[in-house]
Amino acid sequence: MIDKNSPIPIYHQLEESIKQLIESNQLKPGDSLPSEREYSEKYGISRMTVRQAIINLVNERYLYRIKGKGTFVTEQKFEQNLQGLTSFTEDMKARGMKASSKLVSFEIIPADIKLANQLNVPEHGPVYEIKRIRLAEDIPMALERTYISANLVQGLTTEIVQDSLYKYIEGTLHMNIGSGTQVIEASIANKEELKLLEIPELSPVMIMQRTSRLEDNRIFEIVKSSYRADRYKFMIDLKRG
Missing domain, CATH: 1.10.10.10 (Winged helix-like DNA-binding domain superfamily/Winged helix DNA-binding domain)
Structure with missing residues (x-):
């Protein structure tokens, strides 16, 4: 009117x-x-x-x-609050949306020097490498690459990683997740991201790398996620002092 x-x-x-x-x-x-x-x-x-x-x-x-x-x-962007440590599944559920994952690969690899230092595990130690496409309402939102010490978090299966890792870690293994550190940077999608996220060439993506720790401060995962910049935005509240 x-x-x-x-x-x-x-x-x-x-x-x-x-x-x-x-x-x-x-x-x-x-x-x-x-x-x-x-x-x-x-x-x-x-x-x-x-x-x-x-x-x-x-x-x-x-x-x-x-x-x-x-x-x-325009397709409205999903807003993720960076102040809490939540999984993609938990984040989408809080919005009343259906979250799902498409497993690209799941295997145990030997940790190279960089990964061993990041996870605080011996070089060549067993590490789960999990690649998943994260979807909201069946729309690809992010390509997620997760690395977890196989000696610390045991018993992972294809069924578990296609559901929610955090639910398994806390609900089944009874390990309490405590904190995380995230670094975000902008980039242009590479060939793998273009294909799996179904986006055109030269599309921007937001790269988020997270180091997650248990309550006892042990590092249990390194996650590198590539989010579609046309569908996602991040939000954080700031306080002076």
Whole structure:
């Protein structure tokens, strides 16, 4: 609804109206919007006013335009809070979404010097290497490479790694997960990431490497995840002092 007597600019009212339709899922990702002319005739406002509202929503990434085809609703990014140590499965469950994994590979490898130092295990010691595609509502979100000491976390199977590692570690092995350290950097997707995440060439990805520890401070995993930058964003609260 547009109120022409309101002190709020008309273009801003239209922006908020469209935002509300998107956030309430009345306009879904991929849906096309009415043309500028249709908005102009519907609300009795100028096309320039409509254009300003649309441009602002494109800049805010609520919408995107395809030349000659129209304006469409953007896929909204998933937001992950970096202040808690949660698994992908737990994170998606908290959103009421179906999480799943597609196992790419699962094997025991000998730790090289770098991995041995990262996991604090002997060089050439047995380490699980697990590659999984993490999906939300069957959409590929991240390629996850996990390395775990096979002497510390024993009994992993294909069935377990296709479900939730954290649930197995805490629920079955009764090991309490305590803390983690994460480093995030931006990159361009490599060939493996392009293929497995189903993204076009030169797509940006966010690389997150996490070192996770048990309550007794033993390192139990190193995880390197490549997140689709078009579908994911990270959030953290900051406090001064």
